[in-house]
Amino acid sequence: MARPKMLKLPEVLEEIEMSRAAFYRMRARGMAPKLIKLPNGQIRCRRSDLDAWWAKHEIAA
Numbered sequence: 550m551a552r553p554k555m556l557k558l559p560e561v562l563e564e565i566e567m568s569r570a571a572f573y574r575m576r577a578r579g580m581a582p583k584l585i586k587l588p589n590g591q592i593r594c595r596r597s598d599l600d601a602w603w604a605k606h607e608i609a610a
Contacts, residue, residue, distance in 0.1 A: 553595045553596060553597055554595070554596035555585075555593040555594070555595060555596075556593065556594045556595075556596060556599060557591070557592075557593065558572075558584075558591075558592045558593075558594070561582065561594045561599060564599070581602075582594050582598050582599045582601075582602035583595070583598040583602070584598075
């Protein structure tokens with residue numbers, strides 16, 4: 550079974566086209582994708598969590 554794809558924070562920021570500062574403001578308001586902090590202090594986001602975040606914030610056309 551394949552492990553889920555883990556994205557680094559810069560990859561997430563690039564995909565959602567947002568600055569780090571804006572992302573952390575959004576995170577402080579509880580509106581950011583779910584993140585995982587590794588024991589070495591690095592931040593990761595599962596691809597599935599980012600996709601779910603995108604789906605949650607879609608605007609119906």
